[in-house]
Amino acid sequence: MPAASPHTRRAHRTSRRVRLVRRRVLAVTLVLVVGASIATFALPRPSDGEAEAPPSPSATSPAPTPTAAPTPASPAPTSPAPAPTSPAVCDDPAVVDALASGTDAEVVAALGGGEAFRAAVASGEAPCIDVTEAGRTWVVVNKRNALDPLDYWPTPQAQPQGIRVVSGGGWLRADAADALDELAAAIVADGVGTLGVDSAFRPYAYQVDLYNGYVASRGRAAADLRSARPGHSEHQTGLAVDVVACDGGCGSHDGFKGTAEAEWLVDNAWRFGFIIRYEDGATATTGYSWEPWHLRYIGVELAEAYDAGGYGTLEDFFGLPAAPDYDA
Numbered sequence: 001m002p003a004a005s006p007h008t009r010r011a012h013r014t015s016r017r018v019r020l021v022r023r024r025v026l027a028v029t030l031v032l033v034v035g036a037s038i039a040t041f042a043l044p045r046p047s048d049g050e051a052e053a054p055p056s057p058s059a060t061s062p063a064p065t066p067t068a069a070p071t072p073a074s075p076a077p078t079s080p081a082p083a084p085t086s087p088a089v090c091d092d093p094a095v096v097d098a099l100a101s102g103t104d105a106e107v108v109a110a111l112g113g114g115e116a117f118r119a120a121v122a123s124g125e126a127p128c129i130d131v132t133e134a135g136r137t138w139v140v141v142n143k144r145n146a147l148d149p150l151d152y153w154p155t156p157q158a159q160p161q162g163i164r165v166v167s168g169g170g171w172l173r174a175d176a177a178d179a180l181d182e183l184a185a186a187i188v189a190d191g192v193g194t195l196g197v198d199s200a201f202r203p204y205a206y207q208v209d210l211y212n213g214y215v216a217s218r219g220r221a222a223a224d225l226r227s228a229r230p231g232h233s234e235h236q237t238g239l240a241v242d243v244v245a246c247d248g249g250c251g252s253h254d255g256f257k258g259t260a261e262a263e264w265l266v267d268n269a270w271r272f273g274f275i276i277r278y279e280d281g282a283t284a285t286t287g288y289s290w291e292p293w294h295l296r297y298i299g300v301e302l303a304e305a306y307d308a309g310g311y312g313t314l315e316d317f318f319g320l321p322a323a324p325d326y327d328a
Contacts, residue, residue, distance in 0.1 A: 114301035143323045152204070154173045162184050171238070172297075183269065211223060
């Protein structure tokens, strides 16, 4: 076999080297492919309750728009501090002092005047004001409220000096007597007429005889419409007075209805601290028939509030229950 030429041998070596290189490249490629496949199969799969992480944004994705920093929340508005409350009526030092050592008028003034006094009593805001307390101008004596004690005797007493006393002694509590003198002078000055006192203070024993006399002559039911039972009479307080017209001669109770003096009292008695206690149409509340001659002294400030409010009974004025009859 003839020997190969040098050119031929070089070609063979080159061809063999090429083949060796190709084999190496192929082997490397196979290793890379197999390794990648193995790596792919080795990656963990997400569990059923676990979401895959979102892909990272690519370099070409737009940058997120910056958001403004959150504005700090404004503090919630706070309610204004409550205004300091006034002391309870009965804790007011002025009221305490007036009740302890002042006059009835000073007590009314300490509570703010007639209307304020009335409102405090009617609303229950002034439990220290006892409207059943004998000896007070605001005492309410009726068929449900008896005087305590039953034989209460008012002091000091005085006789009015500027009015004729027709019967009885005409004695009243001193402040009521002074007020009646002023009223009697005013009705004369106004040219209306002249008044006389027919009945004023009545002691307990006197009321016993008077009431029993009405019962004997008219029966108990009729007597209860006209006369109070002993211990339930306003006359026993020294704050009530029955008046009559005395023009040329003094008339009677029943003759007082419809007189000019009676009409004047409706409009003017309050100016002197008096009210007409038993008005027409108020029997269902007071338990008494109409008595236009029966004046009751409660003091100027309370009488003014009574008239301004259009009240017809002390029961309504102080927010008390009606007293049309006795408990027993």
